[in-house]
Amino acid sequence: MNDEKSVGRVAEVFAAFLKLGLTSFGGPIAHLGYFRAEFVEQRKWLNESSYADVVALCQFLPGPASSQVGFTLGILRGNGLLGGLAAWFAFTMPSAIILFAFALGATALTGPVAEGILHGLKLVAVAVVAQAIWGMANSLTPDRERVAIALVAVAIVVFVGGSVGQISAIVMGAMAGLRLCRTDGPAPTGHLSLSVSRRAGMVALALFAILLVITPLLTARTGSQGFALFDAFYRSGSLVFGGGHVVLPLLQAETVTPGWVSNADFLAGYGVAQAMPGPLFTFAAYLGAVMGPPPNGLAGATIALVALSLPGLLLVYGMLPFWDMLRLRSTAQAAMRGTNAAVVGILGAALYSPVWTSAVLTPRDFAVALTGFLLLTVWKLAPWIVVVLLATAGAGLRLI
Numbered sequence: 001m002n003d004e005k006s007v008g009r010v011a012e013v014f015a016a017f018l019k020l021g022l023t024s025f026g027g028p029i030a031h032l033g034y035f036r037a038e039f040v041e042q043r044k045w046l047n048e049s050s051y052a053d054v055v056a057l058c059q060f061l062p063g064p065a066s067s068q069v070g071f072t073l074g075i076l077r078g079n080g081l082l083g084g085l086a087a088w089f090a091f092t093m094p095s096a097i098i099l100f101a102f103a104l105g106a107t108a109l110t111g112p113v114a115e116g117i118l119h120g121l122k123l124v125a126v127a128v129v130a131q132a133i134w135g136m137a138n139s140l141t142p143d144r145e146r147v148a149i150a151l152v153a154v155a156i157v158v159f160v161g162g163s164v165g166q167i168s169a170i171v172m173g174a175m176a177g178l179r180l181c182r183t184d185g186p187a188p189t190g191h192l193s194l195s196v197s198r199r200a201g202m203v204a205l206a207l208f209a210i211l212l213v214i215t216p217l218l219t220a221r222t223g224s225q226g227f228a229l230f231d232a233f234y235r236s237g238s239l240v241f242g243g244g245h246v247v248l249p250l251l252q253a254e255t256v257t258p259g260w261v262s263n264a265d266f267l268a269g270y271g272v273a274q275a276m277p278g279p280l281f282t283f284a285a286y287l288g289a290v291m292g293p294p295p296n297g298l299a300g301a302t303i304a305l306v307a308l309s310l311p312g313l314l315l316v317y318g319m320l321p322f323w324d325m326l327r328l329r330s331t332a333q334a335a336m337r338g339t340n341a342a343v344v345g346i347l348g349a350a351l352y353s354p355v356w357t358s359a360v361l362t363p364r365d366f367a368v369a370l371t372g373f374l375l376l377t378v379w380k381l382a383p384w385i386v387v388v389l390l391a392t393a394g395a396g397l398r399l400i
Contacts, residue, residue: 009077009079009083010078010082010083010086011086012077013074013077013078013087013090014089015090016039016090017086017087017088017090018091018094020034020035020090020091020277021090021091021093021094021278022278023277024066024278025275025277025382025383027383028064028066028279028280031066031070031278032055032065032066032069035051035066035069035070035073036051039073039077045073045076045077046073053323054069054072054076057072057323058072060336061312061315061316061319062238062240062311062312062315063237063240063311063312063313063315063316064279064280064281064309064312067092067279067281067312067313068312068316071084071087071313071317072084072316072320074088075195075317075320080195080196081317084313084317088309088313091278091279092278092279092281092305094277095276096278096282096301096305098276099269099273099276099282099285099286100285100286100289100301102269102272103269103285103286103289103290104289104297112398112399113398113399114395116394116395116398116399117391117395118268118394119365119397119398120271120390120391120392120394120395121267121269121270121271121272121390121391122264122271122355122359123271123360123365123369123372124274124386124390124391125248125267125270125271125274125359126351126355126356126359126360126369126372126373127369127372127375127376128270128271128274128372128386129248129347129351129355130369131373131376132245133351134377136340136343136347137150137344137348140337140340140341140343141344145176145181145341146181146338146341148180149173149341149345150341150342150345152176152342152345153169153172153341153344153346153349154346154348154349156172156345157169162257166239166249166250166346169342169345169346170241170339170342170343173338173342174335174336174338174339174342175338176338177334177335177336177339177341178331178335178338180334180338181338182331182334196320196321197321198321198322200321201317201318201320201322203318204315205315205318207314208314208315208318211234211310211311212311215230216231216235225293225294226303229288229291229295229303229304229307231307232254232255232307233251233254233303234307234308234311236250236251236254236308237281237307237309237310237311238311240312241336241339241340241342246346246347247280247281247308248270248350248355249347249350251283251287251308252354255291256354259292260291260293261291261292263354263358265290266287266354269283269286269287269290270283271387271390271391272286272387274383274387275387281305281308281309282305284301284304284305284307284309285302286301287304288300288301288302288304288305289301368393368394369390371393375389
């Protein structure tokens with residue numbers, strides 16, 4: 001009887017998150033609002049304070065916050081890991097399938113109109129990343145200390161470059177935060193209790209660390225492109241602090257720099273991803289499909305999507321039993337404030353290169369990108385509407 005009840009709950013979780021995976025437009029902050037309306041107000045799976053606790057945990061950890069919140073809610077409702085996986089799969093697959101289909105059809109887009117649409121999608125990326133920086137800077141760098149951390153992060157990324165520069169900037173941010181951001185308000189209060197044992201949590205955290213260390217070693221030893229692909233996306237997923245848009249510079253360094261994906265394809269796919277419901281991390285499915293070296297296609301899309309999402313899921317599962325202890329430590333809060341400030345700098349550097357330098361080539365391009373930014377920030381239009389408008393504008397500019 002208990003087995004039947006568990007299966008029924010997992011099916012309920014899958015159906016609820018499939019609905020959200022098909023309809024949740026607007027990015028991670030909007031997703032958290034959809035989750036609250038669906039699971040706190042309508043279905044009453046948990047109360048307001050418990051939901052706030054779940055959100056606090058997922059925003060503290062690296063990874064896609066909305067996917068991690070959904071995964072945690074699935075664990076809560078589905079009585080364990082199977083419920084969490086059902087929630088993640090149902091929420092992620094709709095947009096992943098659409099982006100995979102776009103990747104298969106992107107090579108067929110030729111001619112001036114098609115090229116104009118693709119260029120318009122690059123301009124969407126300019127507008128969206130600028131909007132993300134604007135919002136993140138207001139909330140994550142509200143004082144001189146954190147502005148300084150962000151500026152140092154820009155310098156590190158510019159002068160060091162690549163994934164090494166980004167990792168160095170994040171480490172610098174954490175260390176600077178420990179020294180400069182300790183007295184920034186009280187630590188959070190509250191209690192989060194889910195049915196994950198400390199032993200299970202330790203296994204998840206150990207697996208996270210083992211994969212982070214062993215995959216690059218296997219890549220170097222075997223020369224396997226499959227291991228290299230998994231390593232690149234897994235490492236990127238391990239470093240996404242501060243929101244899904246931060247994955248842009250990380251993935252650009254891992255895929256465009258070594259020549260796996262062209263910069264034009266990268267930005268076009270990122271633009272299309274803004275119009276999709278569900279998590280931005282499904283951009284990985286597009287990248288894995290369009291890669292030059294195999295595995296690509298369906299195999300590449302699967303490896304990339306799983307590798308990018310896995311670190312965040314392992315971390316949130318592993319931290320559930322320990323969250324109450326960690327969240328009250330002032331050192332952990334200070335390090336996270338510094339890390340988030342560094343993330344603003346990393347994303348700011350990415351706005352210039354590769355996003356701006358690859359997309360804004362003429363004064364008309366600048367006007368279109370600025371219009372998209374204002375539509376998002378001032379008129380508050382839904383991102384998918386801005387995608388359609390700027391893609392149409394790109395096609396129109398090619399015909400003038």
